[in-house]
Amino acid sequence: MRHIISVIVENKPGVLSRVSNLFSARGFNIESLAVGETEDPNRSRMTIAVAGDENVLEQVRKQLSKLIDTIKVTDFSDIPFIERDLVLIKLKIVPAKRSEIIEIANIFRGKIVDVSERTLTIEASGTEEKVNALIKTLRPYGISEMARTGRIAMKRGSGE
């Protein structure tokens, strides 16, 4: 089963290493990871998407909680949450296809963020599912480059 785990940590050098070492020591491949600021400048939030054996993952969660720089560990498996993922997709285009691609971007509420004679770059955000659907729709047009943030997640205020 896939899990999204959020870890609030002290914003210090070495913390990322300690957290990633915990996963790699057990052979877990992190699918996506986003590390960014929180409401407190002294703390960072790491959002980790990972799949693997439940029992081993339970051990990892416990060890994460025990790290000296960890403030809080949340597994979103049983919590109503909001997730968002952001993608930048650069397409190689022929001018005749441009309007067709712009139409697809609009359907997914994406934004055109860069245009050149032969390329078009689209920004889009949403649930992982939505972003995956956009990528699938655009793939036949020729994706030349793609960057994805990985998911961030937050407990719904309406679920509290």
Next chain:
Amino acid sequence: MRHIISVIVENKPGVLSRVSNLFSARGFNIESLAVGETEDPNRSRMTIAVAGDENVLEQVRKQLSKLIDTIKVTDFSDIPFIERDLVLIKLKIVPAKRSEIIEIANIFRGKIVDVSERTLTIEASGTEEKVNALIKTLRPYGISEMARTGRIAMKRGSGE
């Protein structure tokens, strides 16, 4: 000086550890990190925002390039690029302030993604500068929780 570095790596367990260890061994604190899928399912893109001594950072870049799982290292310092950052901001609200906050979200082209009697959650994306400006504007209303992906970056097609 701050740098945004993108590293295309093989999508394997342990790669994240090796990369983050390179930075932490030199005392670099990574400001933000986003690790996500690329156009090739066997490869991930790590986008690292880091500040520090130029000479030491140059060494880190060289060592990153030498890692067995590294495909390509790009430093965006001298390249025209697009950057995007995504944030989820949960605010504690009193009903009387709701419309005021929604107006701010609209100005920044943010979306309201969750509402409850006492909370409002906003999603917004853009350059780091824009996201910082939104956070600054919302802070007086009372941010209870914030998650940020960190920046992703891509060379402009129009700069090629």
